[in-house]
Amino acid sequence: MLTRIILFLFILNAGLRAKDITVSASVDRQRIDLDEVISFMVSIEGTSDFPDVAPPRSDGFVIISGPSQSSSIQIVNGAMSASKTIQWRLAPTRTGAQTIQAIDIKYGRKTYSTQAITVTVNVAQSPAVAASRTPTPGPAPGSPPARSVSSPSDGLFLKAEVPKITVYKGEELPVSFTLYFQNVRNYAPQKLPDAKGFWTELFPEKRNPSVSTETINGVAYKKATLRRLALFPTTTGDLTIDPMQISCEVPAPSQRRRSVFDDFFDDSFFSDPFSGTKTVQIQSEPLKIRVRELPGTGQPAGFSGAVGNYVIESSIDTLQTRQNQALTLRYSISGSGNINSVKLPPLELPSNVEIFEPKVERRVNNQGKSIRGSVTYEYVLIPRTSGRLRIPALNFVFFDPAGGRYQTSTAQGYAVNVNAVDQADFASSAGFRKEEISLLGSDIRFINRDDPHWRPIGSSVFKRVWFWLFNLIALGLVAGSSGFHWWLEKMAGNSLFSRRRRALSRAQQLLKEIQTELGQEQTDAVCGKLDRSLRGFISDRLGLAPSGLGPREIQAALEKHRVDPDLREIVIAILSELEQLRFLPGSLGLEDFERLYERVNELLMKLIKVL
Amino acid sequence: MQRFELFYILLLALIPVLLPAQGAVDFHFQKGNALYLEEQYPEAIQEYEAVLHNGLESAELYYNLGNSYYKAGRLGKAILNYERALKLRPKDDNIRFNLQLSNLRVKDRIDVPPDFFLLRWNRNMVQTLTVRGWARLFTLLLLMTSGVFAIRQMLNLNRFRRLCRSGLLALAIATFLTLLPLLQRYGMEHSRAYGIILQSSTKSLAAPQEGSTELFIVHEGTRVQVLDYDGDWSKTKLIDGKQAWVRSRDLEII
Numbered sequence: 102m103l104t105r106i107i108l109f110l111f112i113l114n115a116g117l118r119a120k121d122i123t124v125s126a127s128v129d130r131q132r133i134d135l136d137e138v139i140s141f142m143v144s145i146e147g148t149s150d151f152p153d154v155a156p157p158r159s160d161g162f163v164i165i166s167g168p169s170q171s172s173s174i175q176i177v178n179g180a181m182s183a184s185k186t187i188q189w190r191l192a193p194t195r196t197g198a199q200t201i202q203a204i205d206i207k208y209g210r211k212t213y214s215t216q217a218i219t220v221t222v223n224v225a226q227s228p229a230v231a232a233s234r235t236p237t238p239g240p241a242p243g244s245p246p247a248r249s250v251s252s253p254s255d256g257l258f259l260k261a262e263v264p265k266i267t268v269y270k271g272e273e274l275p276v277s278f279t280l281y282f283q284n285v286r287n288y289a290p291q292k293l294p295d296a297k298g299f300w301t302e303l304f305p306e307k308r309n310p311s312v313s314t315e316t317i318n319g320v321a322y323k324k325a326t327l328r329r330l331a332l333f334p335t336t337t338g339d340l341t342i343d344p345m346q347i348s349c350e351v352p353a354p355s356q357r358r359r360s361v362f363d364d365f366f367d368d369s370f371f372s373d374p375f376s377g378t379k380t381v382q383i384q385s386e387p388l389k390i391r392v393r394e395l396p397g398t399g400q401p402a403g404f405s406g407a408v409g410n411y412v413i414e415s416s417i418d419t420l421q422t423r424q425n426q427a428l429t430l431r432y433s434i435s436g437s438g439n440i441n442s443v444k445l446p447p448l449e450l451p452s453n454v455e456i457f458e459p460k461v462e463r464r465v466n467n468q469g470k471s472i473r474g475s476v477t478y479e480y481v482l483i484p485r486t487s488g489r490l491r492i493p494a495l496n497f498v499f500f501d502p503a504g505g506r507y508q509t510s511t512a513q514g515y516a517v518n519v520n521a522v523d524q525a526d527f528a529s530s531a532g533f534r535k536e537e538i539s540l541l542g543s544d545i546r547f548i549n550r551d552d553p554h555w556r557p558i559g560s561s562v563f564k565r566v567w568f569w570l571f572n573l574i575a576l577g578l579v580a581g582s583s584g585f586h587w588w589l590e591k592m593a594g595n596s597l598f599s600r601r602r603r604a605l606s607r608a609q610q611l612l613k614e615i616q617t618e619l620g621q622e623q624t625d626a627v628c629g630k631l632d633r634s635l636r637g638f639i640s641d642r643l644g645l646a647p648s649g650l651g652p653r654e655i656q657a658a659l660e661k662h663r664v665d666p667d668l669r670e671i672v673i674a675i676l677s678e679l680e681q682l683r684f685l686p687g688s689l690g691l692e693d694f695e696r697l698y699e700r701v702n703e704l705l706m707k708l709i710k711v712l
Numbered sequence: 713m714q715r716f717e718l719f720y721i722l723l724l725a726l727i728p729v730l731l732p733a734q735g736a737v738d739f740h741f742q743k744g745n746a747l748y749l750e751e752q753y754p755e756a757i758q759e760y761e762a763v764l765h766n767g768l769e770s771a772e773l774y775y776n777l778g779n780s781y782y783k784a785g786r787l788g789k790a791i792l793n794y795e796r797a798l799k800l801r802p803k804d805d806n807i808r809f810n811l812q813l814s815n816l817r818v819k820d821r822i823d824v825p826p827d828f829f830l831l832r833w834n835r836n837m838v839q840t841l842t843v844r845g846w847a848r849l850f851t852l853l854l855l856m857t858s859g860v861f862a863i864r865q866m867l868n869l870n871r872f873r874r875l876c877r878s879g880l881l882a883l884a885i886a887t888f889l890t891l892l893p894l895l896q897r898y899g900m901e902h903s904r905a906y907g908i909i910l911q912s913s914t915k916s917l918a919a920p921q922e923g924s925t926e927l928f929i930v931h932e933g934t935r936v937q938v939l940d941y942d943g944d945w946s947k948t949k950l951i952d953g954k955q956a957w958v959r960s961r962d963l964e965i966i
Contacts, residue, residue, distance in 0.1 A: 425819075452913065453912075453913065455929065485819065485912075485913060485931070486912070543813065545779055545782050545783075545809075545810040545813055545814070546779075546806045546809055546810055547779075548745060548748050548775065548776040548779050548780075549772045549775050549776060549806065550745050551772060552738070553738075553741060553770035553771070553772040553773055554770055554771075554772075555737060555768040555769070555770050556768065556769060556770065557767055557768060557769075558764065558767050558768065558769045561843070561898070561902065562843050562844055562847035562898070563847075563898075565847075567851075568847055568851060571851040571854070571855060572851060572854060574855065574858075575851075575854040575855050575857070575858035575859075576858070578855075578858040578859060578861070578862045579858045579861055579862065581862065582861060582862030582863075582864075582865035582866050583865055585865060585866050586865035586866065589866075
């Protein structure tokens, strides 16, 4: 069952969607004057859910009102027919044949287009412009605008009214735009007044302005206030409030009817579109306003430019608080004037209070006769230290334009008791971890009374002797052992080197043997050994073959090594002496031998220095 | 009590005669301890500070001084001295405990981002010894290495040659690896990159001049990293990375 219903709904829906619509566009007149207004209508038929329609586009027309819509749904013989009409009021901006472009309307998946419409716009009929203007109070208007403004026959004009034309800078200037009329069917604001050099606040626009009557120059007018503004001058000097422009629909003179529907704001377009109404553009006179500077004399310190009539009040949420606990301090300035330009004077609070950026709230009340409002500053303060926190009274200085003098309103000051935080509260206020909270209850640990290991402040290991000493020792060990190792290697691998190294010790070894033998009568053996030691020493040191080394070869070798000639002489002399002694045994006594031994020993010591 | 004081005065009068400089320092320290026991914290602080005036320091002194400042309610100074004590003796449980407790009372609660575990291991390792300890270890290892090297060079060790070589290699690596924590520890102890705020609330400004934008307020005891100096101003960095200028006299380098 359910599926059937759904299926049915689906089909129905599909059927409705599939339905074609028809769209068409039309105007009420094909020929108009430049000062007239046409109605442009788009009607859609064939659906009840109406698509959106874009406003008409045309170079030669501006939309002065609309869109207004009307729709009707009829069911005849079970068939539903719906239609909707959307209407705009268009005013021409230039003469000639003007085309209102076709409008595309999207419905479902299709796009429907209306036809383009051409309207012929004639030059405005001269009498309407040339006619003398309705007498209006105030200064004479400037050059008459090209388009039709009000004419006496229309019996209507727009007047901008101000209570005074000289104001202080920042003072509120209420401006009301009042329409004086005799018979108006409809009106549409075209241009809101522009006021350069003013801060503008709008009063709410009434749907149905109340109408009263007034007689001007013997002519009875109805009057209705269309719009009210509050202007706050922001600069000084002569300023101008530009005119406001509206377009009104008045009954055409040919068919002026005093109908019972003579209400001011008759919104029904369709009552009789062709009854001969005509549209008139009217504008108010521009207003010249003189803005005075605020009096410089008597301007109190702390004046920040507020003009109006204000009262400042303060409030605080508590007078008893704890350290690190936030409290809220509120200042509220209320009164009449331009509340948007009101600033709170800076707070002067002690430095042990943390102040956060205030929350500022402005309320503007435009319902009454003048602009009123209030601004609230909400400060959050956190006292960081305990004690009495003094919040001084705050003076707010403003200029009262009604009295023409400066006035001061004072907000009450406060003294807040800030209690010190005990540990438990402290823990709850800050984000502590569990183990930290358990620590909070405990006290610090007791002092250390051991004998301290003193060291000079700023002392460093790298300034200590022992550090570098031991490092040098290590370096010496490495270097020394490496050198020793190198020496061992060389001795083992190089015979010349080892002979040279061992030359002296071998020679001395021999001499030692001689010393033990000196006591015995073996002179030839002693001489031979002395000779061998000297000869062997020289050959070892010079790397020569020991055999066949005669005095001549030794002489040559010594000469080659640039040994001192005197020393050479001694060497040769001793060697030849020893040679002789070897073959003359027993020729020398013990003392002579000892002398000879000493001479050889001496010679060795000399030679080791030069060889 | 009066007798006690008289005793002190007598001792004080005798000090220059009896004791060398080291002894005077010890006396100040002992007297400071006694005054702390008597809960005369400001006087104890004076005694301990006198030791520092003599140019000597020790972890015990900084610890006791920190305690005295804590008891006297000067949180910033207390934390400063605990940090200094910790520099000399980073593993000391009492110092760490008191520092932690003091830090709880600091108004600025800045969450420290957790370190990478390798960094943490490294720091723990480096902190096991002081600079002196590391230097001793380094020297010992260096001597051993060079000794083994020398023996190997000079003696003919046919049978132990291989063993000797691997031992030497191990010792050389160990020596080199000791050098790294030594230098790190040296850097830690002699670092002047951190300071403690001493004023109860210090404005941190955007530029090193009076009247520039105030960025935030730091409170007494907050540890900051000092990046730069400009006249009377120090550029500081909080643990969470916020940077600002504070007056140099409002903080003291650890």
